Amino acid sequence: MAVQESSDLESFAQNQVQSDQDHLPLVLVHRLPSFDIPLTPLLQSHFIVLDPHHSSHSPPNSFLYSQAQSVRALVVYGPCPLTADTIRLLPSLELVVATSAGVDHIDVSECRLRGITVTNAGDAFSEDVADYAVALLVGVLRRLTAADRYVRSGLWRLNVEYPLGSKIGGKRVGIVGLGRIGSEVAKRLMAFGCSIAYNSRKKKPSVPYPYFANVYDLATNSDVLVVCCALTSATHHIISREVMKALGKEGVLINVGRGALVDEKELFQFLTRGEIGGAGLDVFENEPDVPRELFTLDNVVLSPHKAVLTPESLESVFQLVLANLKAFFSNKPLMSVVHQE
Amino acid sequence: MAVQESSDLESFAQNQVQSDQDHLPLVLVHRLPSFDIPLTPLLQSHFIVLDPHHSSHSPPNSFLYSQAQSVRALVVYGPCPLTADTIRLLPSLELVVATSAGVDHIDVSECRLRGITVTNAGDAFSEDVADYAVALLVGVLRRLTAADRYVRSGLWRLNVEYPLGSKIGGKRVGIVGLGRIGSEVAKRLMAFGCSIAYNSRKKKPSVPYPYFANVYDLATNSDVLVVCCALTSATHHIISREVMKALGKEGVLINVGRGALVDEKELFQFLTRGEIGGAGLDVFENEPDVPRELFTLDNVVLSPHKAVLTPESLESVFQLVLANLKAFFSNKPLMSVVHQE
Numbered sequence: 001m002a003v004q005e006s007s008d009l010e011s012f013a014q015n016q017v018q019s020d021q022d023h024l025p026l027v028l029v030h031r032l033p034s035f036d037i038p039l040t041p042l043l044q045s046h047f048i049v050l051d052p053h054h055s056s057h058s059p060p061n062s063f064l065y066s067q068a069q070s071v072r073a074l075v076v077y078g079p080c081p082l083t084a085d086t087i088r089l090l091p092s093l094e095l096v097v098a099t100s101a102g103v104d105h106i107d108v109s110e111c112r113l114r115g116i117t118v119t120n121a122g123d124a125f126s127e128d129v130a131d132y133a134v135a136l137l138v139g140v141l142r143r144l145t146a147a148d149r150y151v152r153s154g155l156w157r158l159n160v161e162y163p164l165g166s167k168i169g170g171k172r173v174g175i176v177g178l179g180r181i182g183s184e185v186a187k188r189l190m191a192f193g194c195s196i197a198y199n200s201r202k203k204k205p206s207v208p209y210p211y212f213a214n215v216y217d218l219a220t221n222s223d224v225l226v227v228c229c230a231l232t233s234a235t236h237h238i239i240s241r242e243v244m245k246a247l248g249k250e251g252v253l254i255n256v257g258r259g260a261l262v263d264e265k266e267l268f269q270f271l272t273r274g275e276i277g278g279a280g281l282d283v284f285e286n287e288p289d290v291p292r293e294l295f296t297l298d299n300v301v302l303s304p305h306k307a308v309l310t311p312e313s314l315e316s317v318f319q320l321v322l323a324n325l326k327a328f329f330s331n332k333p334l335m336s337v338v339h340q341e
Numbered sequence: 342m343a344v345q346e347s348s349d350l351e352s353f354a355q356n357q358v359q360s361d362q363d364h365l366p367l368v369l370v371h372r373l374p375s376f377d378i379p380l381t382p383l384l385q386s387h388f389i390v391l392d393p394h395h396s397s398h399s400p401p402n403s404f405l406y407s408q409a410q411s412v413r414a415l416v417v418y419g420p421c422p423l424t425a426d427t428i429r430l431l432p433s434l435e436l437v438v439a440t441s442a443g444v445d446h447i448d449v450s451e452c453r454l455r456g457i458t459v460t461n462a463g464d465a466f467s468e469d470v471a472d473y474a475v476a477l478l479v480g481v482l483r484r485l486t487a488a489d490r491y492v493r494s495g496l497w498r499l500n501v502e503y504p505l506g507s508k509i510g511g512k513r514v515g516i517v518g519l520g521r522i523g524s525e526v527a528k529r530l531m532a533f534g535c536s537i538a539y540n541s542r543k544k545k546p547s548v549p550y551p552y553f554a555n556v557y558d559l560a561t562n563s564d565v566l567v568v569c570c571a572l573t574s575a576t577h578h579i580i581s582r583e584v585m586k587a588l589g590k591e592g593v594l595i596n597v598g599r600g601a602l603v604d605e606k607e608l609f610q611f612l613t614r615g616e617i618g619g620a621g622l623d624v625f626e627n628e629p630d631v632p633r634e635l636f637t638l639d640n641v642v643l644s645p646h647k648a649v650l651t652p653e654s655l656e657s658v659f660q661l662v663l664a665n666l667k668a669f670f671s672n673k674p675l676m677s678v679v680h681q682e
Binding site: 034127128131132134135136138139142143144145147148150151152156157159162164165166167168169170187188190191192193287288289290295301302303304306309310311312313314 | 375468469472473475476477479480483484485486488489491492493497498500503505506507508509510511528529531532533534628629630631636642643644645647650651652653654655
């Protein structure tokens, strides 16, 4: 049966290659079977696209082996983990194109060791993520999702007590990671009358907002923390128990980065014990698992890791992926290269 | 029994007056029994405050009669209707102080006929209402309340399909009523990269946004309408069936003004038939009744008329009410006078 599958695969691949009258370059898609984005048709106009999950008959690993020797460019769809083991199966690999902004699911160190360039979504998602961070912030402070539940559950008609929200203007917002997303968040919140401060690896000389060299001090001086930095070994659990304590009982935490930037277990305890004011979370440590105890809390807004997803930003990232692949195969400079620390 | 009540009232009022060693001015509170705000203690430091609903023994109407002759200033708490009939019971009335921004619940024409000045909440709530309008807008376009429901109901874990939202930036937002609230909405949405146009009674010379003389043309040229004008006979159902049709299938309607600005029956039909993209509604025609068919729609964000309510804006309006009453009793100029059309 393995032999049959293998020959199916070979004929599948052969057919693909034979249809290539223009000798288009080969691009391999790396994705989880359950995760697909409508990028493939666009790529197919310019490349021979090999997707191990495309045919339901294809056992992905055998297929990967069969194509492994010649693949120079790999596109990683969404959050699909790219491990050192997989990278080692692709001896000709020179380029990894991620469709996401964060690349914590990709073994970037292994890529560096092998001289493989990694590109990400660059700024394609920045505005959408920033919009969503602000949506979560106003959602928590002005109780938008709680208000909607209150109406839909019929409590308004019953005149059940409705707690006040909190004014956005005047809030001191600390941004953890002032890259393009953080800067867009700051721009929007300035228009609401918030004051902005930030933490990042280094002080940014061109930025007018106060800088805090560590997140603890930023939290101490903030009413709201917006976490939008990259997840690396240095930023893992950067929002620790101590930082939450510094943020305080009325403090609000917004996370649009990655779940593991926050010590989630501690956060849930802080929330359920009322030791933090509220949270707006688009990301979690073990997605799609969200601790059920959060489902009863009105001061929490929960979202299924969708801060990046609008048709407009998808189209924008698709064009960026295409541009990077085209540049690569014509030896032109790449855009949105991930610079490793 | 009526006699007994009446004498109770008289002694209650008498006690209040006798406790007034400084001959403080008299202020009457007009409110619904079920609606109270913590304004009374602040007023009591400066005035003799008569609240017909204060004592559970007081039949409000008799009490009102007993004080009617001498009352010069009336404070209307929240949405309590002030009819011509009630106004006629107060022959000395010179000032009506509303705690709300809109005064559609007050018979302003009757006040004008009798030379009674009406003041409102002025700009005390403007920023909070503008914040909330933006919250509703991002809530609908980015599906924030739907996202929260999706997570809480466990659908994420089941990998149930999740529709994309829509990017905020680039949206053409038409603001109906470019007063202080509308201007604050515009300021915020400019920071998100939206383009702004507006309709109001007259073109505003100092405003950079394109002006449309009628709402229909504004809707035709907008992706989103934000309704934040005052409710008057001229603006009743200003968002008509025709306007909704002009806004179109992808269009989104936000209402933070008054329910009756929108032809609600038509809106519900447009929504349930998918002839409009979505709606964010803080106000309804027959509050707290919200048509139940809306409760099943994911493209609608519902809120219990709470756009104005934060502790900060309440404090701000309390200070404004106090300042107006003090100015009135010292013959100084009033703030936030409602100028009648």
